[in-house]
Amino acid sequence: MNPATDGGDRNRPNEPLLHAVDLHKSFGPTPALAGASMDLAAGEVVAIMGPSGSGKSTLLHCTAGIVAPDSGRIVYRGRELSAMSDAARSALRRSEFGFVFQFGQLVPELTCLENVALPLRLDGHKRREAERRATGWLDRLEVSDVAHKRPGEISGGQGQRVAVARALVTGPRVVFADEPTGALDSLNGERVMKLLTEAARDTGAAVVLVTHEPRVAAYSDREIVVRDGRTREMELTGR
Template sequence: MTTASDQPDSTSGAPILTGADLHLDFGQTRALRGAGLSVCPGEIVAVMGTSGSGKSTLLHCLAGILSPKSGSVTFAGREVTAMTDVERSALRRSEFGFVFQFGQLVPELSIVENVALPLRLCGVKGRQAAVDAKGWLDRLDVAHIADHRPGEISGGQGQRVAIARALVARPKVIFADEPTGALDTLQGEQVMTLLTETARETDAAVVLVTHEPTVAAFADREVIVRDGMTRSGEIKAEEFAR
């Protein structure tokens, strides 16, 4: 069950996104058992847990990708769990940004076209979308690969591009699922620095799923997921090394 400790500090302001008492089963497996959390504008929350704990499932419910069996998800006063599939898709295009472990860039598109894609899906004309995309690539120090294809760039560069794509439409919430999982330590630190700094500059909330304490250290607050339930607090780093 979600407890008060899973909520932001009272000094953080009103939450922009809240998941409460979320339950979800995959067949006979209980993935979520009353999990939940809230995040405020500009706040970075690390969701930690071992493999199979339910942390990615929680993120997908908060993002409207999965529909929980019961419980509620509310974004900016609107109940996401009551929306239609079309409404949730529109929400993900206009208000949410995503960074995944392997970037998930479209291989057939150039880097600048990949970054511009969220804007194009929101109806921004091609020329303006490209200008905005190039601006974000320059901001993240990867403007020189704008005309490359995803298969021609490194993993670290790919994650910088993924961050640019996540931020180009200036979303209210960024969902980052193991964004450094495929990177070495140095690249991971660089990616997390860029992600957190640019999110704070745009006042975007970040829900960051990770099992790495060094990655979670970039967050303002940690929420632990265990057996489909959430709680806040410290936990020994070795518990996430398994």
Template structure:
């Protein structure tokens, strides 16, 4: 695969000028098991990055550290120039509600809520009134081609429909960064391609950057840049042509 920048390996990597989000020289262990051993990754505004690696390589741990879900043992995570892990828990939680969006492998929609209520949930948690929140949520469901299912609950949906709703929920707040952890892992290839096409198009339309963890090269083909995680370290393969 042809690239336009030279490979960059951590530790010792520096964030690029204008980086929106940057994790530098990250280390994380779970008991005696080292998950990250000097991983670095930075994200420019609007960039879609595929984080590749074998199972157990540390790619999901890297995403969780960048998203403020898992505290690294060493290293730094900066978001818009602020140290993510120097923030209070409340400030970091607010950041995840307003500036970050999340799409997980199995959607993780609230089973008791309708699709419309699930999509509006981040807005409601931020204090928005129900009617405008649901109107905004409905617009996103329309963009993701599932507005006709707005009154259904997650148990009544196919996997692909649920993932499209999860993407709508991730983007409804207008986040700067969307973290997607194996978003097509539970789907067949046809539905996986459809979900990735919708995710990449919707993110680009909204201006959100995407950090996408996957082991599927077909999914990674939607990215602007590939970063490979191996034994807890990163290799930046550069911008794709």
């Protein structure tokens, strides 16, 4: 049985799941985004590429509702993020968005099972149900053997797979992955990307993937390049 929720077409026909246009964002005097735009369709994997400091992580943080842009529009399923309250955006990040970061960001005091169950617990699910679903995802990501270990007791590759399980356990519509293989060797990185993209496609989740590595971007359907805070779409050949 699939451990995630229904992954069918959950978006309105002919509408992007997420639409961001003409985003500007500065941190003090330093511009991070200078007119960046992107669309994301339901179920697709989009890689955001660019050199360090180009603005690619800022674009992810803005489209995920973590950081507010200075100007521009971000529309998710017909709702403008800037018009939502902080509480509504927080609820969105808990239930409809999943996150995988470069270093996993697992809670060190919790076991891996408790880490994966945490988003469900925060969303009001009872412990038994949350841990049942978490167990299914740990098995799916091939790390069920570390369920009762703490993050400091497992390898980096295992930790990232636990982080992927945590991102997917709520059945999100979008997974935002910021350099998910950046702290891993190539073998573990390939394994994490294979499991992440396969699981996302199986459940119908879209993925926004920030990376500077072509081998990681190769798992995507489309590539968007960010340079000096601006975006352009790459023409893909042979994929």
